[in-house]
Amino acid sequence: MAMDTRDTGTTRDEAFSAAARAAEHAPSVCNTRPWAISVEAGRIVLGADPERGLDVADPLSRELVLSCGAALYTIRVALRAHGVAPALTVLPDPDLPGRLAEVTAEGRLEPDGAAQAQWAAVTRRRTHRGLFASDVDDVRLVRALLRAAADEGAELRPLTDEPLIRSLAGLVSAAEHLQRHDRERSLELARWVRPPGDRAPEGVHAEDFPDTSDADSLFPGRDYGQGRVRGMLAVRGMATGTVALLTTATDTRAAWLAAGQALQRVLLTAAAAGVAAAFHTQPLEEPPLRAFLAERFCEGAHPQMVMRLGRTAAGAA
Template sequence: MTAEPPDVNAVTALVADAAAAPSLHNAQPWAFGYLRQIGVLRLFADPERALPRTDPENRGLHIGCGAALLNLRVAAAAAGLAPVVRLLPDPAYPEFLAEVQLCGTGPPDGALAQLGPAIRRRHSSRLPFRDEGIPAAVREKLSEAARDEGAQLLFPGAWHAQSILELVRDAEESEALDPDVREETARWTHTELPHAAGAADGIPGEAFGPRQRGTSAPVRDFAVGRPVPGRGWAPFEKNPHIALLGTARDDPADWLTAGQALERVLLRATADGLVASVTSQPLEWPEIRWAVRDPVSAMAHVQMVIRLGYGPEGPASPRRPVADLLHVL
């Protein structure tokens, strides 16, 4: 027997949770269409929210949409549903990223359902973390979360972590010298404190975090040289904990996989009391992206650099209303 399709109110709640996912510059590059008669929810990329200078291949766009898809799966499992997902169901329509049959007949995924409370608690924290180690058991759970989604999470050694920090600095310098990238970043970030009234997307000034004093944690400075009233300086952790998320291949399906793995890792980290921020800066420049991977690891393509640790939660970034994201057919 086929389960009854969820009603529009239930789907609206699922999409609201999906849209709590992280995305490059908080552009929220997703849209959803619900076929209510058959209980199918479709995920689309929104090309108007692409970042052509920062993300010319739309790799980051796919990762963000993959993160939204994972949130959707978690929220559905928490609601007692067993969704069936097909990635890239129509090769002739590249913006059609996934089709989710919500009224599957199997049991809900209990491991995903347990992550439901973390969806609304997860925020990127660009604040200083404590210089405190992450227990091996916690790291293993994070690695398992990535493996469960078909990706790999690697914690690089000290020498490799230091090289990644240097690559982040190199990428930031390249960004500072590119006026088109600077303009695109400025368009999606708000230097006003508190954040610009009515803004439903982009990075608010209070989420930039303080400027770093004497340290080099891998935290993107969204101010890009612009003054931010009231923004101060602070020392960050001396030895930041860095993880690399990667995949075996590097095509749109792998980027969607990476996005789902990234969000599963972030939700697992949140549930375990960690805070995190992510950066793709050194991965956005082809001439240095290759240098981020560890040559002795089996990870072929690094998709995201993650900073993890213990410290204050970051402020929430704005979210677009579901009415702007969901079309019911």
């Protein structure tokens, strides 16, 4: 029988349905939304949808599982905000690798301020592309972001050394320009780019990426527009943002799922404080560059995401 989760009368089943719907707002590589979520008797089952994988860019499905991890954290936050204490079972059956996690209800809880703030940020959060009005200059927020990643078993590593940031930008740039010359990759990416006016929920829409020149760009954006749309301008008074790497100690499927949950927890914590994020995963899709990043930037830990965090001119996150 469905239990009442709060005085408002929200039942467990209603909370589960709301959580499954909310997961659709999670970030995913190229907005492929590669998850398969079902609400079954007393549980939410999260699976991966291999049909939505990027075979060329992501042959091991690392980014696919990361995206599913972001959806999983969204489910957990939604349940907490609805007064349901989530119990998580990860990778319940090694014989079913497409089945990633199950969430059941452990009982009721009183939603805390953090859960409410993150829940409110689920639909507001959007990926930022381009420069920022300012870096993350609030030390307490930086600490909260580090804790958000650590609580999910990952590590957020902000880079503060200017030569190191330039070096990382160089790797992003090298990977991006190499990838623009790769026909198979370009064709794969083009399948997920939606033309103006296309209202399909998945895929990257033309309105989502800036139409600017990347002549002086430090961190070129991914070229979703196949040359028609380029990266970002270095504009006087605009900031690159706070550059950070998200890493894990191991590089297993379970670590990728944890990294995805950590990513979304960091993003929602940031968004709740008015801070947005931009992603640059291009070098992580080139195994030699990823290995180089692990060794030279991450003390041997495994880089799962390259991101910039900052406040946008509009204050949107």
